[in-house]
Amino acid sequence: MFSLACISVGLLGASLPVVTANSPSDILHRDVVVIGGGASGAYAAVRLRDDFNKSIALIEKQDILGGMVDTYVDNKTGATYDFGVQSFLNVSKAKEFFDRFNISVSSNSSSPTLITEYIDFNTGAEVAFQPPSLTAQITAIAKFLDVIEPWESMLQPGYWNFPAPENIPDDLLIPFGEFLTKYGLEDGTPLMYSTTGLGVGNMSEVATMFVLQSFGWDMARAMTGQMGLFTPTSGGNQALYNAIAKDLGEDVLYSSTVTNSHRTNSSVQLTVRNHKTGKLTQIVARRLLVAIEPTDDNVTPLDLSPFERDTLAKLTYSNEFTGLVDNSIFNTSYYYFNLPSSAAPNHTLVFQDEPMVASFQYTGLEHLFRVMIIGNKTTTSSEAKFLAQTSFDTLLNTGRLSGTELQTQKLNWAAFSTHGPMHARVSVDEVKNGFFQDLYKLQGARSTWWTGGAFSVNFQTKLWEFDEGLIPKILEGL
Ligand SMILES: Cc1cc2nc3c(=O)[nH]c(=O)nc-3n(C[C@H](O)[C@H](O)[C@H](O)COP(=O)(O)OP(=O)(O)OC[C@H]3O[C@@H](n4cnc5c(N)ncnc54)[C@H](O)[C@@H]3O)c2cc1C
Ligand SMILES: *[C@@H]1O[C@H](CO)[C@@H](O)[C@H](O)[C@H]1NC(C)=O
Ligand SMILES: *[C@@H]1O[C@H](CO)[C@@H](O)[C@H](O)[C@H]1NC(C)=O
Ligand SMILES: *[C@@H]1O[C@H](CO)[C@@H](O)[C@H](O)[C@H]1NC(C)=O
Ligand SMILES: *[C@@H]1O[C@H](CO)[C@@H](O)[C@H](O)[C@H]1NC(C)=O
Ligand SMILES: *[C@@H]1O[C@H](CO)[C@@H](O)[C@H](O)[C@H]1NC(C)=O
Ligand SMILES: *[C@@H]1O[C@H](CO)[C@@H](O)[C@H](O)[C@H]1NC(C)=O
Ligand SMILES: *[C@@H]1O[C@H](CO)[C@@H](O)[C@H](O)[C@H]1NC(C)=O
Ligand SMILES: *[C@@H]1O[C@H](CO)[C@@H](O)[C@H](O)[C@H]1NC(C)=O
Numbered sequence: 001m002f003s004l005a006c007i008s009v010g011l012l013g014a015s016l017p018v019v020t021a022n023s024p025s026d027i028l029h030r031d032v033v034v035i036g037g038g039a040s041g042a043y044a045a046v047r048l049r050d051d052f053n054k055s056i057a058l059i060e061k062q063d064i065l066g067g068m069v070d071t072y073v074d075n076k077t078g079a080t081y082d083f084g085v086q087s088f089l090n091v092s093k094a095k096e097f098f099d100r101f102n103i104s105v106s107s108n109s110s111s112p113t114l115i116t117e118y119i120d121f122n123t124g125a126e127v128a129f130q131p132p133s134l135t136a137q138i139t140a141i142a143k144f145l146d147v148i149e150p151w152e153s154m155l156q157p158g159y160w161n162f163p164a165p166e167n168i169p170d171d172l173l174i175p176f177g178e179f180l181t182k183y184g185l186e187d188g189t190p191l192m193y194s195t196t197g198l199g200v201g202n203m204s205e206v207a208t209m210f211v212l213q214s215f216g217w218d219m220a221r222a223m224t225g226q227m228g229l230f231t232p233t234s235g236g237n238q239a240l241y242n243a244i245a246k247d248l249g250e251d252v253l254y255s256s257t258v259t260n261s262h263r264t265n266s267s268v269q270l271t272v273r274n275h276k277t278g279k280l281t282q283i284v285a286r287r288l289l290v291a292i293e294p295t296d297d298n299v300t301p302l303d304l305s306p307f308e309r310d311t312l313a314k315l316t317y318s319n320e321f322t323g324l325v326d327n328s329i330f331n332t333s334y335y336y337f338n339l340p341s342s343a344a345p346n347h348t349l350v351f352q353d354e355p356m357v358a359s360f361q362y363t364g365l366e367h368l369f370r371v372m373i374i375g376n377k378t379t380t381s382s383e384a385k386f387l388a389q390t391s392f393d394t395l396l397n398t399g400r401l402s403g404t405e406l407q408t409q410k411l412n413w414a415a416f417s418t419h420g421p422m423h424a425r426v427s428v429d430e431v432k433n434g435f436f437q438d439l440y441k442l443q444g445a446r447s448t449w450w451t452g453g454a455f456s457v458n459f460q461t462k463l464w465e466f467d468e469g470l471i472p473k474i475l476e477g478l
């Protein structure tokens, strides 16, 4: 089923920058410049250049494409394990995009069968939580899909049809726990939460519409067998993005970010800096596509208007981190899953608050366990690692890992990935004040278009679908 799980993502190089003088060769003229080579940006770059004959430049901070994809390669055996993005939802043209790069996919899952052990990671107490049977969970998810079906076009694949404040269904704005109770859907939560719902933190408290963006229509279809999920048959999920990188070649500026911009109604000019070489490149383009999370840090170089700045500043995020640890004291039969003690014996609506370590899960590879950490808006990578160590210490000291002896150990990180801010959301009051209408006023203004999770939804192939709708608008007048 949906077993969630890296070419390790090389972070920024640390070499000292050497700023070179601008020469004419450092000015690129392009139809479209794209910022961010993750799911939404890489897809749009390929489509615009290879299918619509537009010249592009793609600016990517890291030294590979793929964003939240993290494929770990065991260098002894060559086996891969995806510890970021797990699998792709088989929506609309998703499969075709793999086909064009000759990447074969399959729905086979190689994840091991594990015993789920519920533990309160704050205290180390075992939680005698008895989830509803799998059948009961799937039945509830099918019913959930019936309830939410009428609202799909309001939220997916983007907010183009999001209703005016007076027409927003009340159900979308109540806390998700209340929503589930109202419709008698509580039995579905363990699967909803453990697959993709946990990214929003305490799922019961978050407004229903934002939980639907993390576990909604397509995930419900996938869980009930109405939609496939697939992965590449070899090379892990990174195989796709490596193929895109090869295809786009020198049109990608790696290890680079924008330092300055000037955006007008007819064109954009960006100054781009390569962190490794210090080289500056000027890009003059007729359109800009922003395909990164529009956080303060990310958008500061984009000469925002006060309206753009005020609108984007309302968004709040979770921060996600994943990694692989190699500590033999973990038992490879287990999926150690964090729930509050109050979930026992069968309270399905009780979850931990972020920041938290969601789980340690055996990967099936060597002795590696996948760690999933959900941070709040301000959680940094070092805080996330510290939190994982603290949870590990608690499990050790309370005898959850092997016997009862007290032990201290450092987590041995085989890989760690900072996915950064995701699950963009705003308060219910902001939604009622027309936030999404304001957000979409940014689309197309000052030659700039916006894609990615905050403007759509956090699923790779769904973002491709969103891009499909955006591309004709970007091409207008080009
Ligand atoms: C642990 C985890 C598991 C997931 N599992 C799945 C799954 O199984 N299936 C699924 O469909 N989705 C999954 N997702 C969600 C999915 O990965 C995201 O929704 C998707 O990657 C978002 O795409 P994006 O283009 O908005 O951003 P990203 O994919 O994050 O891409 C953004 C890119 O921009 C780059 N960048 C960032 N800032 C800058 C900057 N300032 N300048 C230049 N470049 C910059 C980044 O390096 C990155 O390459 C998962 C996410 C996480 C965190
Ligand atoms: C692609 O665009 C270039 C530059 O605008 C143009 O010269 C060329 O004819 C176009 N090719 C096709 C197949 O449209
Ligand atoms: C395998 O990877 C580890 C960690 O990245 C590295 O230290 C080691 O040298 C690598 N071994 C081989 C054979 O490449
Ligand atoms: C895919 O395979 C076909 C047929 O072998 C080949 O013509 C094409 O160039 C390949 N495409 C890529 C991106 O490798
Ligand atoms: C998927 O699994 C089936 C059954 O184990 C096997 O026959 C098939 O070859 C596998 N397909 C791929 C693409 O790995
Ligand atoms: C994806 O969906 C298409 C139909 O839309 C179907 O033909 C194909 O078999 C599906 N593939 C997988 C892997 O689910
Ligand atoms: C840019 O376009 C917007 C919307 O069409 C318009 O309101 C604004 O006056 C234009 N700015 C300039 C400088 O022409
Ligand atoms: C791991 O857990 C399994 C299942 O509970 C148990 O049978 C096995 O003995 C444990 N292994 C170790 C090394 O403790
Ligand atoms: C939950 O557990 C309580 C106490 O064991 C029991 O009375 C109740 O029937 C259980 N509810 C469900 C839905 O299983």
Ligand SMILES: *[C@@H]1O[C@H](CO)[C@@H](O)[C@H](O)[C@H]1NC(C)=O
Pocket: 177, 202, 204, 205, 340, 349, 350, 351, 352, 353
């Ligand atoms: C999560 O939210 C629910 C519902 O509001 C609440 O009962 C629970 O205590 C919260 N969890 C934590 C750890 O605070």
Ligand SMILES: *[C@@H]1O[C@H](CO)[C@@H](O)[C@H](O)[C@H]1NC(C)=O
Pocket: 354, 355, 376, 377, 378, 379
């Ligand atoms: C995030 O979590 C930390 C640690 O619990 C807390 O100190 C901080 O106030 C939280 N930040 C936000 C914005 O909630």
